[in-house]
Amino acid sequence: MRAIAIGAAVFLLIVGAAAGSGSLTSQKALKAPRPSGVAQKKAGLVEQVACASAQSCAAYGLWLYSDQGGKWKAATVPAVPHTGGPNLRSIACPAAGRCEVVGLAGAQHLLAVSEHGRQWSSTGFELPGNAAPIKPPGGPSPFASGVSCPAAGTCTAVGHYDAADHTTHALLITDHDGTWGAGTDVPLPPDASTKFPPPDSQSFAGGFLNLVSCPSAGSCTTVGTYTRKPLEAAYPWELDKTGGTWTAAHGLQLPAGAATTVDSRGGGASPFLGFSGLSCPGAGNCTAVGGYVDKHGNFQGGIFTERDGSWSNGIEAPVPANAGPNTDPMELNNPLTAVSCDAPADCAAVGFYVTAGSRTQHGLLLAERQGKWKASAISLPKGAGAPGGVFLTSVSCGSPGSCVAVGYYAGHGKTHGLIVRERGGKWQRAVNAALPKGAAPASRSHTFLNSVTCPSTRFCLVGGYYAQRAGGTQGLLLSLRLR
DSSP states (O other): OEEEEETTEEEEEEEHHHHTOSSEEEEEEEEOOOOTTOOTTSOOOEEEEEEEETTEEEEEESSEEEEETTEEEEEOOOOOTTOOOEEEEEEEEEETTEEEEEEEETTTEEEEEEEETTEEEEEEOOOOTTBOOOOTTSSOOOEEEEEEEEETTEEEEEEEEEBTTSOEEEEEEEEETTEEOOOEEEOOOTTBOOOSSOOTTOOOSBEEEEEEEEEETTEEEEEEEEEETTTTEEEEEEEEEETTEEOOOEEOOOOTTBOSSOOOGGGOOOBEEEEEEEEEEETTEEEEEEEEEBTTSOEEEEEEEEETTEEOOOEEOOOOTTBOOOOOSSOOOOSEEEEEEEETTEEEEEEEEOBTTOOOOEEEEEEEETTEEEEEEOOOOTTOOOTTEEEEEEEEEEETTEEEEEEEEEETTEEEEEEEEEETTEEOOOEEOOOOTTBOOGGGOBOEEEEEEOSSSSEEEEEEEEEBTTSSEEEEEEEEEEO
């Protein structure tokens, strides 16, 4: 081990050989900073990270974080007058010192937080005219769930809101030259059902968008869920922007063998469980992942692919040979959590599977090469056990065949952060996440890794949180140097 200075503080650098990492050169663990005036004992966390380059990154959690040249600074979220506390949901950083974060301000308002240099400012979004009036505890109940920015001052955000007729409406908001416009009510596919009240076991009527990816200023894709006639069941749909113009929305087809009725477990809608990841490495070339219920009542991962502007039917995600039926009598559970593509037909995805006779989650690693997907079970760090399960939360690919996935594994009341790298198209053995000085020992570990981004082939940034030896949790920023 050796020490390295970051800004004015000194933190621990764990060299790959010492950590048993093999495929990582080093991990550099940093206790996330706090805004000026915030008590040092107050709990912290990092939920999502984004980088314009290896030298310019940002993140959000309880606060906003920005990094330029290895020096991190924290700031409180600027308040929007006459709204509630912030609930941030998605971040994009298209250029150094230029980031956009979207989320909620209280329960009835949408929020955009923009970074210029290291200064953050907030603004509220105007909802469409058919939104329900703001009268807590009712109201439009808006939700901004995704943002993508191919260039500074050019962004797209998506979400949903409740209209005055009580149905759910998809929401689209665009940023031109650094100024956010009003929200737009997005027409649903022609076979959408807006019947209200929804049938028994149906959680909503209408549709929403929850993920967006824009590889260029004139090209975007966004995906979501809507209720489809005649069964009023939940199905996937998408909306494309081509040549600067949004095309008509259309529904996507679930994989062969999907259920054709609503599954009432957990009070949710089905057969589609929702999208959990979307990645578009080029215009008209995207991969989206999610989950669905098959005709036997099992939960399956679904992969949806767009090539040259045309979407194919979804396919069932592969699982390792020892996988068993994936079902839970209490809830609908999405087996896939994230996807990242460095090029069309060259992607990685993560999630979980269960073995026969067990509901314990096992880490699932998927790799696509030339359009063919292969499943691998995660290999835990040497000497590690996970009787409480393995949970993979995020994945990012810096180059073809080279990706990094993060998450955590649990057992006996402890959780440990883990990192696993794909190298040359093959997933390596996972390694434990390095932690800053003052972290709780392994016997009392409480570490979660929430997000990873790899802006280059040599560097990745991870966000999460960990337990301190003295008690309480702190935000974690973890830099990875790759061979």
